[in-house]
Amino acid sequence: MKFGAILKACRDRAGLSQEELAYQLHINQSDVSKFENGTKEPPISIFQAWINNTQAQEVMVAYLCGLDGIGILQNLIDVLPELTTVGTFILNLL
Structure with missing residues (x-):
């Protein structure tokens, strides 16, 4: 790694x-x-x-779980449909 x-x-x-x-x-x-x-x-x-x-403990946990910033946001979007609009907005900023 x-x-x-x-x-x-x-x-x-x-x-x-x-x-x-x-x-x-x-x-x-x-x-x-x-x-x-x-x-x-x-x-x-x-x-x-x-x-x-x-x-940066949370960054390390996410990284060790194989998630980058975009992956974390995508998981939030998948799990919490009400965040879709906010999540899509954030993903478009990246």
Whole structure:
């Protein structure tokens, strides 16, 4: 599984630079870059700390379940017909 894109998305969502996150995780900025680019796989302890420090637990759960943002919205549309209009509007924005 490729984690780099989701790790970068979590960091971006939290509004952190690579340097800021590296400081919080007690690692080098170059390691953050390598993890995000997929040239180095993070140990589970770093992976978990990354998710906790970026407060992106729901993003990780969705990702591990094989859902991206559009997939989550599509599931909501399928399950909750009353959200169809709102969901369609949001999907059109993406």
